[in-house]
Amino acid sequence: MPQAPASPAKTQVSSFTWGDADLRLQFRVGRDGVVRLAALGSAAGLATIADEACTDIDGDLTGPLFLPLVEVLVAGSGRNRSGERSIHAAAGSRLLYQGHEESRDGIWSQLRVDLSDPDSGLAAQILLRSPDGVGAVQATVRIANRGVRRLVLESVTSFVISGLVDEAAEADDAGEGRDHLAGLDVHWADNDWLAEGRWHRAPLREALVDVDRARHHQDPRSSFHRTSQGSWSTGRHLPMGALVARGGGRALTWQVESSAGWRWEIGEHSSTAYLALLGPTDCDHQWRQALEPGDEFTTVPAAVAFGAAPLGSADDALAAAISELTNYRRALRRPHPEQATLPVIFNDYMNTLMGDPTADKLAPLIDAAAGVGAEVFVIDAGWYDDDAAGWWDSVGEWQESRSRFPDGMAKTTDRIRAAGMVPGLWLEPEVVGLRSPVAARLPEEAFFQRDGIRVVEHGRYQLDLRHPAAVRHLDQVVDRLVADYGVGYFKLDYNINPGPGTDLGGSAGSGLLGHQRAYLAWLDAVLDRHPGLILENCSSGGMRTDYALLARLQLQSTSDQQDPLRYPPIAAAAPAAMTPEQAAVWAYPQPGYDEDLNAFTLTSALLGRVHLSGYLNRMSAEQRALVAEAIAVYKLIRADIPRSVPFWPLGLPGWTDPWVALGQRAPFATYLTAWRRIGESASEQTLAVPHLRGHDVTPRTLFPAATATDTDLSWDPERGELTVRLPRPGTARLMSLTHRDLGCADAG
Numbered sequence: 001m002p003q004a005p006a007s008p009a010k011t012q013v014s015s016f017t018w019g020d021a022d023l024r025l026q027f028r029v030g031r032d033g034v035v036r037l038a039a040l041g042s043a044a045g046l047a048t049i050a051d052e053a054c055t056d057i058d059g060d061l062t063g064p065l066f067l068p069l070v071e072v073l074v075a076g077s078g079r080n081r082s083g084e085r086s087i088h089a090a091a092g093s094r095l096l097y098q099g100h101e102e103s104r105d106g107i108w109s110q111l112r113v114d115l116s117d118p119d120s121g122l123a124a125q126i127l128l129r130s131p132d133g134v135g136a137v138q139a140t141v142r143i144a145n146r147g148v149r150r151l152v153l154e155s156v157t158s159f160v161i162s163g164l165v166d167e168a169a170e171a172d173d174a175g176e177g178r179d180h181l182a183g184l185d186v187h188w189a190d191n192d193w194l195a196e197g198r199w200h201r202a203p204l205r206e207a208l209v210d211v212d213r214a215r216h217h218q219d220p221r222s223s224f225h226r227t228s229q230g231s232w233s234t235g236r237h238l239p240m241g242a243l244v245a246r247g248g249g250r251a252l253t254w255q256v257e258s259s260a261g262w263r264w265e266i267g268e269h270s271s272t273a274y275l276a277l278l279g280p281t282d283c284d285h286q287w288r289q290a291l292e293p294g295d296e297f298t299t300v301p302a303a304v305a306f307g308a309a310p311l312g313s314a315d316d317a318l319a320a321a322i323s324e325l326t327n328y329r330r331a332l333r334r335p336h337p338e339q340a341t342l343p344v345i346f347n348d349y350m351n352t353l354m355g356d357p358t359a360d361k362l363a364p365l366i367d368a369a370a371g372v373g374a375e376v377f378v379i380d381a382g383w384y385d386d387d388a389a390g391w392w393d394s395v396g397e398w399q400e401s402r403s404r405f406p407d408g409m410a411k412t413t414d415r416i417r418a419a420g421m422v423p424g425l426w427l428e429p430e431v432v433g434l435r436s437p438v439a440a441r442l443p444e445e446a447f448f449q450r451d452g453i454r455v456v457e458h459g460r461y462q463l464d465l466r467h468p469a470a471v472r473h474l475d476q477v478v479d480r481l482v483a484d485y486g487v488g489y490f491k492l493d494y495n496i497n498p499g500p501g502t503d504l505g506g507s508a509g510s511g512l513l514g515h516q517r518a519y520l521a522w523l524d525a526v527l528d529r530h531p532g533l534i535l536e537n538c539s540s541g542g543m544r545t546d547y548a549l550l551a552r553l554q555l556q557s558t559s560d561q562q563d564p565l566r567y568p569p570i571a572a573a574a575p576a577a578m579t580p581e582q583a584a585v586w587a588y589p590q591p592g593y594d595e596d597l598n599a600f601t602l603t604s605a606l607l608g609r610v611h612l613s614g615y616l617n618r619m620s621a622e623q624r625a626l627v628a629e630a631i632a633v634y635k636l637i638r639a640d641i642p643r644s645v646p647f648w649p650l651g652l653p654g655w656t657d658p659w660v661a662l663g664q665r666a667p668f669a670t671y672l673t674a675w676r677r678i679g680e681s682a683s684e685q686t687l688a689v690p691h692l693r694g695h696d697v698t699p700r701t702l703f704p705a706a707t708a709t710d711t712d713l714s715w716d717p718e719r720g721e722l723t724v725r726l727p728r729p730g731t732a733r734l735m736s737l738t739h740r741d742l743g744c745a746d747a748g
Helices: 314-332 349-353 359-372 409-418 468-485 508-529 568-577 595-603 621-643 705-710
Strands: 014-019 024-029 035-041 072-074 096-105 108-116 122-131 136-145 151-164 184-190 198-203 224-227 237-245 250-256 263-269 272-278 289-291 296-298 302-308 345-347 376-379 422-427 431-433 460-462 489-492 534-537 555-557 583-587 609-612 645-647 659-665 670-676 684-688 697-703 712-716 721-725 731-739
Touching: 014 096, 014 108, 035 151, 035 302, 072 122, 122 314, 136 151, 136 289, 136 314, 151 250, 151 302, 184 568, 198 568, 224 237, 237 263, 237 314, 237 568, 250 263, 250 272, 250 314, 272 302, 289 296, 302 314, 314 568, 314 645, 349 359, 359 376, 359 409, 359 621, 376 409, 376 489, 409 422, 409 468, 422 468, 468 508, 508 534, 568 583, 568 659, 568 670, 583 595, 595 621, 595 670, 595 697, 595 731, 609 621, 621 697, 659 684, 670 684, 697 705, 697 712, 721 731
Parallel strands: 345 376, 345 609, 376 422, 422 489, 489 534, 534 555, 555 583, 583 609
Antiparallel strands: 014 024, 024 035, 072 151, 096 108, 108 122, 122 136, 136 296, 136 302, 151 272, 151 289, 184 198, 184 237, 224 263, 237 250, 250 302, 263 272, 431 460, 645 659, 659 670, 670 731, 684 721, 697 731, 712 721
């Protein structure tokens, strides 16, 4: 999906190119002194640089085709065109090119572009960086007040690209020329508690209505956008999306890396599409940032990835772009030894103790979990509950319950270690219950406030980690639990959304961003002190699935969904939002489930991270053997998971799809999970595996082995398709595809 060239230059303008064969960007400095991103793509697919001078794609003299590199909305300055969009900011149009510089930082190639507004004294530096061999780029913008008067920012883009078109667009019905948006699809994901990662696709022309721009000689004023609300960064939507050429070949995908506010938008500009990625804004998040002379502000990072599948479908191009984003995410992450080992985690919560752990209840679960091959055992919520009035609004001290652990919790964690597993604990660090003694012990400034009143949400206060007393409190909690119990794993949960933030010291949105950045710094410091500690990101399941956090934390809870039959679309879509090795999927077999349902829930977790639960201690020997078989298969293939990239043989799943499939392409094998769900569905399904087209492939059922004989697998090398037959609804299989002609060893 290239950017459209502008008309030939009337005067000479300068240009420069940055990147490598995997991703290359071209920039133009116009005769107005403004620098613009004029093309983005792989070296082979990069659009030709053309002049940005005052012609658009239809030849109308209405303004530049390409937008300024940075759009910054400043109070008292406003927009050049009124509307709800994040472009056409007056201050952004005055940021003039001052120079650029390339550099290296380890595996990252970097470009810094310097801009300055001579009128206000506003200066901007955009930093672009891309990891070697990956078709993705991250952008941040640093804004500085170099003038003599106070400035107030209301929004700042982290990344802007315009001129996006579909090359294959046909002439419109009226025969008046090509609609360059007609062949593009926009993809986005709704996110909700128990229903995470629900992807949607729509023609861009449905999202951006054709209002006959040629007749009105100006752009529409609206956009198609998605935003966050409050402190659950993904409580509404995922902070990512994609733009795909429907005819196949090219796709652009993106993410905004913010645990506070974020916004992405697509709109029509000069008969082409533009994409703007932002952190918090005044309109969406009550964010304003005052800059006194000499002050600076840096935006949240945002990233875009480019994927190409010249001979493939639109789904292939989208998968290629997500593959590039996956590899970018791996380069972005903080190194941790857990990334190579992917230990199997048992957690006592889901469909099991459900927040009611005791020493007596845990003892048989510990033995059973160790017996099937678990390597981490997590005591979930409730271990601190000694309050007759209920623990929800009394949390905050994080001391063990003497009634639940009469001989001390250390006896239980010692038992976990003696069974060969790492002890883990559930913790909700950012909240303090209304009745907790910590609520009175910490200063008022250590909590979120609005209008001088401490914020209350669902019986809790929200800590403000900008305050050193809040940080000291949490440091003492974590260090004590590690020292006293040998905790090697924390499940960090977050179950409230206290709204736009805290206005102590500024706007509510800037307070939330400041707290979230302080929380990230706290996480970094915890891992600096305890480098082997494993930290799981949970927020009522997946309510904070963002790469501000996931660049630091080792795992992400994908959902709190308790119905194994509803989990497949969540599990299958998760690798679009995170690396597969971070996607923790619950597998909760039960003694009351039949063999198909136990295999179904176990299979759901085998291409990500296994979050095992269930009353294993009450199972029959045959049922426990099935669980142990799943864990053994996982241990055989898990080394491939951090080296794999996802694809979707049936496209990204719909919430009610009768069949769901996830594929992961590793260097020496391809893995597929197929779920046939309960309901009316055909017993046979064809799965597209385009990267193996033309190869001699051996398909094999890896799990469950006992049912391999009733699973028919048929490979069509010419079409690159695997036909799977599952005889009963409510069944799932993990399969491998190995190709002898490429000399690859068989998996498992």
